[in-house]
Amino acid sequence: MKYILIDDDPIINLVHKKVIKKNDLEAEVTDFISGKKALDYLINSNDTEKNIILLDINMPEMNGFEFLDAFLKQKSINCNQYDIFILTSSLNNKDKEQATQYPILKGYLEKPLDISNLQKLIG
Numbered sequence: 753m754k755y756i757l758i759d760d761d762p763i764i765n766l767v768h769k770k771v772i773k774k775n776d777l778e779a780e781v782t783d784f785i786s787g788k789k790a791l792d793y794l795i796n797s798n799d800t801e802k803n804i805i806l807l808d809i810n811m812p813e814m815n816g817f818e819f820l821d822a823f824l825k826q827k828s829i830n831c832n833q834y835d836i837f838i839l840t841s842s843l844n845n846k847d848k849e850q851a852t853q854y855p856i857l858k859g860y861l862e863k864p865l866d867i868s869n870l871q872k873l874i875g
Contacts, residue, residue, distance in 0.1 A: 753804065754779070754801055754802070755780070755803065756781075756790065756793075756794075756804070756806070757781065757784065758790045758807045759806075762785055764808075766783075768839070771867060771870060772870060774867065786813060791819060794834075803835070806839040807819060809838060810841075816840070820854050820856065834856075835873070837857065837860070837873060838860045839863060848860055859873070
């Protein structure tokens with residue numbers, strides 16, 4: 753399985769990468785501290801395998817919702833190739849409500865990622 757972590761906190765990305773690797777030693781994990789850099793990566797990727805994206809909401813430069821808006825506008829990205837989950841520390845009900853406006857989202861999880869939540873993602 754391939755994972756893409758998008759969170760502006762490199763320590764959180766490291767922790768989540770360790771949780772993923774603990775569950776699946778062969779998992780490929782790519783992380784970004786910028787939504788824009790992650791989007792550029794996806795636009796230029798030739799990958800055809802299924803990927804799970806774990807996306808933070810509150811980030812500078814491009815927040816999670818702005819990332820989703822830009823992601824959905826890209827004709828070069830096959831949206832069906834990605835299972836996208838919000839992974840956030842935000843307890844704001846407005847964020848949860850706004851997330852429901854994106855049918856592409858597969859779920860809304862609170863940080864930190866743990867093994868039981870990860871296993872629910874990969875089903």
